[in-house]
Amino acid sequence: MLIKKIFNNNVILTEDDKQQEIVVMGRGLAFQKKIRDEIDETKIEKTFTIHSKNVSDKLSQLLEEIPLEHFELSNDIIELAKKELGSQLNESIYLSLTDHIHFALTRIQEGLTIKNALLWEVKKFYKDEYKVAKQAIRMIEERTEIRIPEDESASIALHLFNARQDSVGMEQTMVMTKIVNEIITIVKYHFGITFDEDSMNYSRFITHLRYFAYRIQRGELSHEGGDSLFDQVIKQYPDAYQCTLKVQTYLQSNYNVKMTKDEMVYFMIHIHRVSNREKKA
Missing domain, CATH: 2.30.24.10 (CAT RNA-binding domain)
Incomplete structure (x- = not known):
């Protein structure tokens, strides 16, 4: 070779x-x-x-940005999940989970921990994935000596659950695509930026939006949520907060959906991340 x-x-x-x-x-x-x-x-x-050329290209880009240890952790967790869940996983999991683990470890080391608004739902409805995720958390803690919050177990479980889903109905797919496109348009015009659709930054944001739209379709959005880091993140990312309010208005008007404060925190962080990097590009 x-x-x-x-x-x-x-x-x-x-x-x-x-x-x-x-x-x-x-x-x-x-x-x-x-x-x-x-x-x-x-x-x-x-x-x-990697059989998918698109996944291969994005994985190559990701591997240039993150420590080898983070990729090895993700790879070992995926192999564990395949064994424990008894099923194959979509190749995109190598991108989404690796990026999530890297981003989570970076956030935690910087003292910024995020509540997962779906922790209770994940523990109740995705028990198999959550069990594997708990093992994954122990693996991460043993190798990095970093204390990982329980909420990260829910996040990892959701990545695993998504990777087991081959497809959704055509009608759902069309609605999900519309939601994603409308939110992308709101962000683009709010910040006056053009996204590089081949970049990892854009791919990360789209992954978040697709899952958010998927949860809207399934009626799985949390109806409760505490203040969490809400006030802190508003102060840190005021522009992202104003953009998130526009997204909130759109969701309420079109789908009668109201995000909790914890969900708005997720949006603010993701919106700041993608808009800040695109503006610097």
Whole structure:
């Protein structure tokens, strides 16, 4: 196998005999190596095949941004989930879960913990995924020595649940797409920005919106929520708060949906994240 791309000393991209891209991991695999060099296969510890070109491209971008340890954690959690849940998972989980774990660890180290408005619902309705998520949290804590809040178990469980869902009905898909597109339009015009639709920033935001729209369709939005970090996040991200109020007005007018304060916190953080990075681009 020849090196196609080097992410760091321990992670490289290569191809198999069928030109299928493979992420290969191993300590020192790429040390003093360059593109097109032969891989020392005795150093390979893990191999990871991606069949979707879109997922492969975004994963390559993500691996350049995050520590190797975060990807290894995500990969091990996914393998655990496949075993415990007895089912295959959509390949997009390698993007969504890896990014979530990296973002969560970064937030927690910065002292910013977020309440999951669906914690109670997840524990009740997605018991299998939640059980795996609890094991995942213990794994993360053991490897990073970082205390992880229980709310993160719910977030991981939701990622696993979503990855087990092959599809939804066409009517639901159309409504979900409309909700996502309308919210994207609100954010775009509020900040006067144009999104790079091929970027990881945009992909992260779309993932959040799709799941939010999915929950609206299923009537699973939480009807209760405390103040959480609401006041703090408003002060930190006032522009994102004003944009979130516009989204709230749109949802109330069109779907009779009112976000809780905890859900608004999620929106403010995601909106700030995507708009701030696009403005800097």
